[in-house]
Amino acid sequence: MSFRADLRHDGGVALIKLDGALDALSAPVFRDRIKRAAEHPVRLLVLDMANVNYLSSAGLRTLVYARQKMRDGSRITIVGANDVIQRTIQLMGFQYGMEFGDGIP
Amino acid sequence: MTGSPHVLRDRIDSYPTHQISGYGVRPGRHLPFGATLVPGGVNFSVYSSAATAVSLVLFRNGEPAPLAEIRIPEEFRIGGVWAITVFGLDYESVEYGFRVWGPESAHVADHFDPSRVLADPHARAISGRDEWGVPPDWQKPFQYRSKLAFDDFDWEGDRPLRIPMEDLVVYELHVRGFTRDDSSGVEMPGTYAGLVQKIPYLKSLGVNCVELMPIFEFDEFENSRLDPDTGELLLNYWGYSTVGFFAPKAGYAATGRFGMQCDEFKNLVKELHTAGIQVVLDVVFNHTAEGNEDGPTIHFRGLDNRTYYILTPEGYYYNFSGTGNTLNCNHPVVRDYVLSCLRYWASEYHIDGFRFDLAAILDRGEDGAPLADPPLLQALSYDPVLRDCLLIAEAWDAGGLYQLGSFPDYGRWSEWNGKYRDTVRRYLKGDVGTVSDLATRLVGSPDLYAHRETVASVNFITCHDGFTLADLVTYDDKHNEANGEGNRDGNDDNASWNCGVEGPTDDPDVQRLRVRQMKNAMLLLLTSQGIPMLLAGDEVGRTQGGNNNAYCHDSPLSWFDWSLVDRDVELLDFVRNCIEFRGAHQVIRARAHPTGKDELGIGYPDISWHGVRAWTPDWSHDSHLLGLLRVGVTEAGVADFVYQVFNSHWEGHDVELPELPPGVRWHLFADTLAPPPGDACAPGREAILMNQQAIRVGPRSAVVLVGRGTG
Numbered sequence: 001m002s003f004r005a006d007l008r009h010d011g012g013v014a015l016i017k018l019d020g021a022l023d024a025l026s027a028p029v030f031r032d033r034i035k036r037a038a039e040h041p042v043r044l045l046v047l048d049m050a051n052v053n054y055l056s057s058a059g060l061r062t063l064v065y066a067r068q069k070m071r072d073g074s075r076i077t078i079v080g081a082n083d084v085i086q087r088t089i090q091l092m093g094f095q096y097g098m099e100f101g102d103g104i105p
Numbered sequence: 106m107t108g109s110p111h112v113l114r115d116r117i118d119s120y121p122t123h124q125i126s127g128y129g130v131r132p133g134r135h136l137p138f139g140a141t142l143v144p145g146g147v148n149f150s151v152y153s154s155a156a157t158a159v160s161l162v163l164f165r166n167g168e169p170a171p172l173a174e175i176r177i178p179e180e181f182r183i184g185g186v187w188a189i190t191v192f193g194l195d196y197e198s199v200e201y202g203f204r205v206w207g208p209e210s211a212h213v214a215d216h217f218d219p220s221r222v223l224a225d226p227h228a229r230a231i232s233g234r235d236e237w238g239v240p241p242d243w244q245k246p247f248q249y250r251s252k253l254a255f256d257d258f259d260w261e262g263d264r265p266l267r268i269p270m271e272d273l274v275v276y277e278l279h280v281r282g283f284t285r286d287d288s289s290g291v292e293m294p295g296t297y298a299g300l301v302q303k304i305p306y307l308k309s310l311g312v313n314c315v316e317l318m319p320i321f322e323f324d325e326f327e328n329s330r331l332d333p334d335t336g337e338l339l340l341n342y343w344g345y346s347t348v349g350f351f352a353p354k355a356g357y358a359a360t361g362r363f364g365m366q367c368d369e370f371k372n373l374v375k376e377l378h379t380a381g382i383q384v385v386l387d388v389v390f391n392h393t394a395e396g397n398e399d400g401p402t403i404h405f406r407g408l409d410n411r412t413y414y415i416l417t418p419e420g421y422y423y424n425f426s427g428t429g430n431t432l433n434c435n436h437p438v439v440r441d442y443v444l445s446c447l448r449y450w451a452s453e454y455h456i457d458g459f460r461f462d463l464a465a466i467l468d469r470g471e472d473g474a475p476l477a478d479p480p481l482l483q484a485l486s487y488d489p490v491l492r493d494c495l496l497i498a499e500a501w502d503a504g505g506l507y508q509l510g511s512f513p514d515y516g517r518w519s520e521w522n523g524k525y526r527d528t529v530r531r532y533l534k535g536d537v538g539t540v541s542d543l544a545t546r547l548v549g550s551p552d553l554y555a556h557r558e559t560v561a562s563v564n565f566i567t568c569h570d571g572f573t574l575a576d577l578v579t580y581d582d583k584h585n586e587a588n589g590e591g592n593r594d595g596n597d598d599n600a601s602w603n604c605g606v607e608g609p610t611d612d613p614d615v616q617r618l619r620v621r622q623m624k625n626a627m628l629l630l631l632t633s634q635g636i637p638m639l640l641a642g643d644e645v646g647r648t649q650g651g652n653n654n655a656y657c658h659d660s661p662l663s664w665f666d667w668s669l670v671d672r673d674v675e676l677l678d679f680v681r682n683c684i685e686f687r688g689a690h691q692v693i694r695a696r697a698h699p700t701g702k703d704e705l706g707i708g709y710p711d712i713s714w715h716g717v718r719a720w721t722p723d724w725s726h727d728s729h730l731l732g733l734l735r736v737g738v739t740e741a742g743v744a745d746f747v748y749q750v751f752n753s754h755w756e757g758h759d760v761e762l763p764e765l766p767p768g769v770r771w772h773l774f775a776d777t778l779a780p781p782p783g784d785a786c787a788p789g790r791e792a793i794l795m796n797q798q799a800i801r802v803g804p805r806s807a808v809v810l811v812g813r814g815t816g
Contacts, residue, residue: 024197056197057255057365064259091298091359093372096261 007033012043015104019051022059030062038069045070046104050080060094067097077101119144121192126173132181133188138445139227139351140201140253146192147253151203151225152185153408154438155215158206159187162222162247166198166232166364169245171222174204197364200232200250201225205407214420216402216410222247224349224404226442229254230367231322231349237281237295237356238340238659241326249324249348249403254367256453263375265457266383267493268313270519270560270636271694274684275385276312277568278641279343280320280357281659288667293359297366297373304380306670310644310677311684314383316460318569320357320370321386322349325659327394332589339589339657343569345462346394346428348403350446353454374455383457385495386450390443391466391502396429397422412438415473423473425466427503434467440481448490458495460521465502468513475506479513486515497521497563510553514561519636522550522562527600529566529629530577533622534602535753535805540728543751547733548712549634551698558696562635566626567643572653574643577601578622579608584651587662595654608651618805620646624679624777624784625751625807631683632693632749632809644680645669675781682785686774686809689788692737692745699735707744707766709736715750719763729754730802734763744769746812750802757803762794762810769812771797778803 003020014037022030037045045066066076079101081089089095121129133148134141141148149161160176177187202224207217224231228251234241241248284303285295291302307315323344330339344354353370355361360369374384393413395406398421405413415423415431422430433439450456461467468479485491500512500520509523525546532539545552549559567574572583581603585595604618623646630637641647642665649655655663670677687693692711699712714722715732723730732750739745746769750760757778762771772791777784786792791811794800802808 024195056363057368058197060365060368061255061257068259087292088360088363088365091293091296091372092365092368093301093375094259094368 003029005030005033007037009037009040009042012041013046014040014042014044015046015048017048017051021054021056022052022062023054023056024058027058027062030059031065034062034066034069038071042070043074045074045076046101047076047078048080048104049078049085052081052085055085055088060089060092063089063094063098075099079104116144118190119146123178125178126175128173128175128194129192130175131190131192133190135183135186135188137227138186139225139229140251142196142253142255143190146190147194147196148188148190149201150186150188151227151408152187153205154185154412155207155211155409156185156187156205156217157208160204161189161191162202162204163194164200164202164247164250166200172199196253200252202247202251203408212411212420214411214416216406218402218407221402221407223402223407224249225251226404226408227351228252228349229256229351230355230364231352232355232364234322234324234326235355235361235364237325248401249322252364258368258371260371260375260455263378263455265451265455265493266378266381267457268381268383270495271696272688273314273383273636274312274631274687275314275316275563275636275638276307276310276641277316277318277638279318279569279663280354282342282664283641284665285659286661286664286666289665290667295357296359297357297369298359301373301376304376304382307382308380309681311681311688312639313381314385314457315377316385316387316638318387319344319347319389320354321347321388322352322354324348324394325356330589332587334589335587337587337660340659341657342659342663343656345389345656346392347389348394350442351449371454378455384455385458385460385497386456387460387462388447389462390432390434391463392426392428392430392432397424400429409438412436415469415471425469425473425502425504425506426463431466431469431473433471434481435470435476435479437480440484443481444484444488447485447494448488451490451494456494458497460497460499462499463502464498464512465500465506465508466504468508469504469506473504477513482513482518483515486517495519510550514557516557519561519563521568522553522564522635524553525550525562525564525633525635526566529626530600532751532753533626533629534600535729535755536600537729538726540731541724543731544714544733547629547633547749549698555698559634559698560636560696563638564630564633564635565638565640566630567640568638569640570654571596572599572601572651573640573647573649574623574626575619575646575648576651576653577626578619579603579648580651581607582651583653585654587650587652588654588657595652599653620676621777621805623676625805627676627680627683628775628777628785628807628809629751631680631687632747634693634695634698637687639680641665642669645673645677675784678781679785682787683775686785686788690737690745690747690811691740692735692747695737705736705738705744707736709734709746711736713763715760715763717758717760719761730758730760732760748810748812749807750800751807752802753805755804757801757806759799760802761799762797765797765812768814770794770815771800771810772813773800773808774811775809776803776806777808778806
C-alpha cells in the first residue's frame with residue numbers, strides 16, 4: 001500500500017496532507033515532512049488526515065514527534081481524521097497540545 | 106554553541122551476518138531477555154537450562170500458519186541463552202513464539218515439546234485475547250502470542266508520586282468492573298480509558314491510591330463454563346491467573362484490538378498521577394495459568410519446567426496456591442525473573458507499588474518449606490528500582506502457611522491485616538469478647554507490628570474476596586448459587602450479620618440499621634491507625650446479592666452500579682467526610698504506635714482508653730463499648746484532641762467525656778445515629794457540644810469528637 005505525505009508552507013502555516021496507512025513502514029516518511037516543516041518558523045501545523053485509513057502505534061508516535069519538533073507557542077491542528085482515528089488518539093492520551101478541526105483553516 | 110552532537114548513525118552491528126528462512130539475521134544480544142527493537146531489526150533472547158535447540162516462530166497478526174520459522178544457530182547461544190537479531194521485520198504486524206527442543210534422555214519432570222510454540226515469558230505484549238469476552242478459537246495451535254511493544258511513551262515529566270504511606274487511603278477496584286456497567290456513562294466502558302474518565306469521582310471521594318486487581322495478561326476464558334442451571338457463561342473475571350507477567354491485559358484496553366494496550370495503560374497511570382492518585386498493582390506470583398499436569402503449556406512448562414515450578418520428586422506439581430501449580434520463587438532464575446518483572450513495571454509503567462497475592466508462597470523454598478531468610482523477599486526489599494514502591498503482602502497461602510505479623514518483612518513490607526478485618530467484623534455485629542482486641546486494631550495492631558510502624562498494617566473490612574460492605578450487613582450466609590457449584594464455594598465464616606432479615610427488605614428499621622452499620626464500619630476504618638483500604642463501591646452500598654466469591658461473574662452482579670452514586674448520597678457523603686477528617690488529623694495517621702505516655706507534656710497521654718465513665722475502660726468479656734482519646738498536634742502545631750466512642754451494644758449509653766484543658770471544648774464531627782447532615786459534618790465545621798460533660802451514644806452507633814479552642 002502506498003503512502004504519501006505532502007508538505008506545503010503558507011506564511012506561518014504548514015500543511016501536511018497525508019494519504020494512506022500511517023504505520024511503522026510509513027512513519028519515517030511522515031517524520032521527514034515534520035522535520036522539514038519545522039525548519040521554517042511555523043505558528044500553525046495542520047495535519048490533514050482525511051485520507052488516512054489506518055493509524056498504528058508507530059503512526060501515533062509521529063504525532064508526539066510533531067509536537068516535540070514544533071517550537072513552543074505553535075499550534076497543531078488535526079483535520080479530517082475519521083472517528084476511529086480521532087478516538088484512538090484521545091483514548092491513548094496523545095491529544096495534548098493538539099486540536100481537532102473540521103476543515104483546513 | 107553550534108555544531109551537531111556526535112550521533113552513532115551506523116552501528117556496526119546493524120547489518121545481517123546470516124540469511125535464515127529468508128531473513129537477514131546476526132548473533133543477537135543476550136541481554137535484555139525478550140524482544141527488543143534495535144537499529145534495523147528486532148533482538149530476541151530467551152533462556153532455558155536444558156534446551157538443546159530453539160527456533161523463533163514468526164506469525165503475521167492473527168494468522169494460523171507461521172510466516173517463518175528461524176532456527177537459532179547453535180553458535181548464537183551463550184550459556185543457556187539463545188539470542189538472535191532479525192532484520193527487516195514489520196514489527197507491528199508480527200507475533201512470535203519459540204519452539205524448544207529438549208535432550209533425548211529428558212528428566213521425568215521435563216516437559217519439552219517441540220510440537221508446540223511457546224510464548225515468550227518476557228513478552229511485553231500478548232495477543233490472542235485482544236477484546237474481552239470474544240470467545241477464542243481453541244483449535245488455533247498457538248493461543249497466546251508474543252508481541253513487541255514500544256517503550257517510548259511521552260510521560261511529560263510524570264514519575265511515581267511517593268505519597269507518604271501514612272497519608273494513603275487505598276481504593277481496591279477491578280478495571281473492567283469499575284466502568285463496565287452502562288450506568289458508568291463513560292465512552293469506553295470497562296477499559297483503562299474508561300477508568301480515566303472516572304478519575305474526577307475518585308478525587309472527589311478523596312482516595313489517593315488505587316489498587317488494581319490483576320491487570321497482567323490473563324485469559325478470561327480459562328476454565329470458562331456454562332452455569333448448568335442458568336446457562337450463563339462464567340468467566341475468570343478476577344484474573345488471578347497470569348499468562349503474561351510483562352504484558353498489560355489487552356482486553357482491558359479500548360485499543361487492545363489495535364495492539365495499543367501498553368500506551369493506553371500508561372496513559373491511565375499518567376492521568377491518575379496527575380490527579381494525585383498512586384497506582385498499586387495486585388500481582389500474582391504464586392502460580393501461573395499453566396495449572397497442573399492437565400493444564401495448558403504456555404511458556405514455562407515447555408522452556409524449563411523443573412526450574413519454574415515446585416515439583417514432587419516424582420515430577421508432579423505442588424499446589425500451595427490452590428490453583429494447580431506453585432511458582433518456584435526462590436530458585437535463583439525465578440527470583441531474577443520476578444525481580445526483573447517488577448522492576449519493569451516500576452520503571453516502564455511508573456507503578457507506585459505492588460500487592461502480592463498469597464505472598465506466603467514467596468518464602469517457600471524449592472522443597473516447599475518456608476525459609477527463614479527467603480532470597481526473593483530479600484531481593485525485593487533491597488532493590489534500588491523498587492526502593493520507593495509499596496510492597497504489600499497477603500501474608501498467607503492456600504497451603505496452610507499463615508504469617509500475619511511474622512511475614513519476613515525486612516522492615517519494608519506492609520500486610521493486608523486479616524486480623525483487623527476479622528476483629529472489626531465481629532465487634533460490629535455485636536460479638537462479645539472483642540473490645541480489647543478492637544482497641545489493638547484501632548492503634549495499628551502493635552501486637553503484630555510492634556517492631557514496625559503502623560503503616561505495616563493495611564486495614565480493611567472488605568476486599569474483592571468476600572462480602573461487600575452492604576452484603577456484610579444484609580446477609581448472615583453466603584449466597585453463591587450463581588457460581589454454579591451449589592453454594593459450596595466461598596468462605597463460610599464471614600462474621601456478617603443481616604440486621605434481622607436475610608436479604609433485601611422493605612422494613613425501614615432494618616434498612617436504617619444497615620446504613621448505620623455501614624457508617625460504623627467506615628468510621629472505624631477511617632479513624633484507625635494504619636493504611637485504610639476501601640473496596641470500590643462500598644462507599645455507595647454496592648451489593649453482590651450475598652455472593653462472597655464473585656470471581657466468575659462478568660455481569661451487573663460484580664460491576665459497579667453508578668446509579669448508586671446518585672441514590673446513596675447519604676453514605677457517600679459520610680465516607681467523603683470521614684476521609685477528609687482523616688486527612689485533617691495527623692494524630693490518626695501517625696506512623697508511630699501510641700505509647701500511652703504524655704509525649705507532648707501537656708498532661709494527657711497520646712492514647713487513653715475510656716468507657717461509659719471517662720478514664721474507666723470496660724475490658725470485660727461482655728463489654729460492647731470503647732472510648733479512645735488520641736492526643737497529638739495538628740499540622741499547624743496546635744494540640745489536637747480526637748475522641749472516638751464505639752458502641753456495638755443494642756442499647757444506647759450516656760458516655761461521660763474526658764475533661765479538656767481550659768479553653769478547649771468538645772465539638773461533634775460524627776454521630777452515626779443521627780440522620781444526615783448530622784451524621785458527619787465537613788471537617789473543620791464541627792459544632793460545639795452543648796453538654797461538655799457527657800454525650801449520648803445511640804444503640805449500635807459511634808461518635809467522633811474533636812477538642813478545639815473556642816476563641
